[in-house]
Amino acid sequence: xxLALVLVALVAAAGYWVVRLQTNLRQAPLSAGSAxxxxxxxxxxxxxxxxxxxxxxDGANGAYGTSEDSAGSGNADVMILMDISADNQRITMASFxxxxxxxxxxxxxxxxGTRHAALAVGQLNSSMSLAGPGxxxxxxxxxxxxxxxxxxxxxxxxxxxLSNTIGGVDVCVNAAIDDPSxxxxxxxxTNSVQxxxxxxxxxxxxxxxxxxxxxxxxxxxxFLASLARKVRGDGTIGNVPKMLGIADTxxxxxxxxxxxxxxxxxxxxxxxxxxxxxxxxAFVTVPTEAYxxxxxxxxxxxxxxxxxxxxxxEGRDLTAPATPTTAAPAPSSSDPxxxxxxxxxxxxxxxxxxxxxxxxxxxxxxxxxxRYLAAEGFAQAxxxxxxPIASTAVYYGPGYEQVAADIAARFGLPPAQVLPSTxxxxxxxxxxxxFTSGDRFEARVPDGIVAQxxxxxxxxxxFGY
Numbered sequence: 001x002x003l004a005l006v007l008v009a010l011v012a013a014a015g016y017w018v019v020r021l022q023t024n025l026r027q028a029p030l031s032a033g034s035a036x037x038x039x040x041x042x043x044x045x046x047x048x049x050x051x052x053x054x055x056x057x058d059g060a061n062g063a064y065g066t067s068e069d070s071a072g073s074g075n076a077d078v079m080i081l082m083d084i085s086a087d088n089q090r091i092t093m094a095s096f097x098x099x100x101x102x103x104x105x106x107x108x109x110x111x112x113g114t115r116h117a118a119l120a121v122g123q124l125n126s127s128m129s130l131a132g133p134g135x136x137x138x139x140x141x142x143x144x145x146x147x148x149x150x151x152x153x154x155x156x157x158x159x160x161x162l163s164n165t166i167g168g169v170d171v172c173v174n175a176a177i178d179d180p181s182x183x184x185x186x187x188x189x190t191n192s193v194q195x196x197x198x199x200x201x202x203x204x205x206x207x208x209x210x211x212x213x214x215x216x217x218x219x220x221x222x223f224l225a226s227l228a229r230k231v232r233g234d235g236t237i238g239n240v241p242k243m244l245g246i247a248d249t250x251x252x253x254x255x256x257x258x259x260x261x262x263x264x265x266x267x268x269x270x271x272x273x274x275x276x277x278x279x280x281x282a283f284v285t286v287p288t289e290a291y292x293x294x295x296x297x298x299x300x301x302x303x304x305x306x307x308x309x310x311x312x313x314e315g316r317d318l319t320a321p322a323t324p325t326t327a328a329p330a331p332s333s334s335d336p337x338x339x340x341x342x343x344x345x346x347x348x349x350x351x352x353x354x355x356x357x358x359x360x361x362x363x364x365x366x367x368x369x370x371r372y373l374a375a376e377g378f379a380q381a382x383x384x385x386x387x388p389i390a391s392t393a394v395y396y397g398p399g400y401e402q403v404a405a406d407i408a409a410r411f412g413l414p415p416a417q418v419l420p421s422t423x424x425x426x427x428x429x430x431x432x433x434x435f436t437s438g439d440r441f442e443a444r445v446p447d448g449i450v451a452q453x454x455x456x457x458x459x460x461x462x463f464g465y
Contacts, residue, residue: 024251027261030151032107032131033115034138040149042259042268046086046315049269050137050151053078053159053202054128074155076128076136078202078220081148083312088272090280090317093224094308095217096140097288098125099297103416105142107135120420123297128153133255143300144309145414150260156199158253163198165242165249169227171201171219172459179207179463188462198223207463214285214298218451218460221283225454228278281454282318284308287446300416302391303434307443309414318450349377352403353426357386360431369411369429372439376410392432392441395421403427412441 040047054074079096104119109131116130127139137148163169170192177186184200184207186193193201202220209215259265287304291297300306311318354373358366366383373381394413396404401420404427408418411429421428435441452458 021247021251021263022261024248024254025261026255027258028132028153028255029110029134030137030148030257030259032110032134032138034105034107034142040147042149042265043272044086047084047150047269047272048146048148049082049084050133050140050148051078051080051082052076052128052133052136052151052153054153054155074129075125076133077125079124079136079140080220080224081140081144081146081312083315084269084272085315085317088276090319091273091276091282092312092318093221093281093283094312095221095283095285096124097213097217097286097298098123099213099291100124100286100288101291101293101297101299102139102143103419104130104135104139107131107138110134133257143416145313145416146309150257152260153255154253158250159199159202160195161249161253162246163194165246166194166227166230168192168194169198169223169230170457171223171226172457173208173462174459175462175465177204177207177462179204181206209461209463211463214288215461215463217285218458221285221451222458222460225278225281225283225452225456225458228281228454229457232278278454280317280319282450283452283454284318284449285451287449302417302432303443304446306391306414306417306434306441307445308449309416310443311445316445318445319453347403350379352378352380352400354378354381354403354407355426355428356381356383357428357430358383359386359389360433360436361388362436365431365436369431369439373407373410386430389430389432390434391417392435393417393419393430395419395424395428395430397421397424397426400427411435411439 053076055077075098077098079098081092081094081096083092083094085091100123101121102124104122104124104127106116106118107127107130108115111132114131116135124136124139127136133151133153137151140146141148170190171186172190173186173188176188177184179185179200182200182204183196184204185197186201191197202223203216204219205211205213205216208219286308287301288298289301291299356366356369356373360366366385370381370383392413394404394408394417396418397420404418405415407427407429408415434443
């Protein structure tokens with residue numbers, strides 16, 4: 001956002017600076033093999049950018065460890081999905097925890113050509129170390145049902161140099177912090193951080209909140225909100241020499257996809273951002289809970305996570321008061337994330353083994369959906385009672401991936417809830433307590449999902465308070 005605003009102020013400084021800034025930028029493929037071509041316009045359509053912070057120790061980042069800690073592309077230790085509305089009236093900044101355990105699709109490393117098989121579950125931040133930022137884009141697309149348009153990857157050095165060039169960013173803590181792990185040292189109250197202290201504030205995990213990555217995300221959100229307020233409020237945009245320095249600093253430390261690898265593309269996005277009300281820039285964190293197999297990590301908390309993802313797919317304003325809405329029924333063969341009609345399935349529906357497991361807690365619920373499936377041509381659909389579960393999912397055995405995807409699309413279930421299972425012969429729709437009526441799945445946005453807006457000055461909690 002800051003880079004785009006900077007470039008808006010540099011329109012008059014074309015020529016030399018355009019060439020210089022374009023030379024600074026490094027680029028990588030948007031996808032590692034799973035994304036389809038997207039014809040959306042950067043100027044007029046809804047736009048989604050994935051902002052990634054990497055922990056790589058390559059190059060100038062070697063001061064923070066060795067290549068044994070993280071080499072190459074590094075791990076995606078900060079992942080924020082920036083969703084800009086088509087009318088340029090609002091932005092949602094959705095943070096994904098680095099410790100989130102989730103399916104990772106098959107990815108091909110663009111540098112080595114190595115193809116990594118799909119993982120039924122893996123730690124989200126490792127997706128980038130497997131096959132670059134395109135693999136992280138593919139993973140989050142699969143998780144959310146969205147189609148990300150661009151990415152920007154920044155390293156440790158980017159944070160230090162930007163905060164120095166901009167003259168510091170104000171952050172607030174409710175008590176003094178002295179965190180030897182990150183090097184963060186702050187007095188209680190408001191502090192201006194830059195350089196190493198700015199980086200330490202964003203990296204500190206054991207010095208804030210409960211010592212988890214979720215607490216660190218709050219620091220990142222507060223920092224970005226404060227940075228946006230500063231660029232907007234202290235005359236920085238009108239100071240051309242300062243803006244040139246900021247643009248030069250940022251582009252030297254960024255890797256972007258091919259579509260963003262020129263200043264004109266960033267300028268187009270900047271023109272969309274420059275007038276947005278900061279109170280309409282919402283920071284949210286994807287809802288999670290302790291991972292069943294390892295409480296030190298997290299998994300999606302359903303149905304809350306799907307409620308957020310569905311809101312993102314529909315482009316809802318998360319800063320507006322919640323109002324009851326009923327989505328119009330989609331065609332039974334439509335893709336819930338795009339509304340488009342996919343090609344007819346390459347299989348015979350009438351012979352597919354599809355079972356509906358009733359974990360909703362409502363007697364007769366499975367039979368309702370079996371009747372729906374039968375009307376759709378799935379003549380072998382059957383039902384049985386099952387243990388109650390919170391979240392609905394579609395499980396499939398070997399060779400039934402296409403059938404499972406089709407079943408999920410018919411009910412409006414997102415791709416992240418379609419899972420392989422060696423215990424299932426054919427396809428199993430396991431109905432949860434989040435799908436108790438109708439034949440279209442609808443998830444509710446959880447209360448209090450917006451942690452803050454860019455207009456809010458918040459105070460981070462020190463560890464132990």
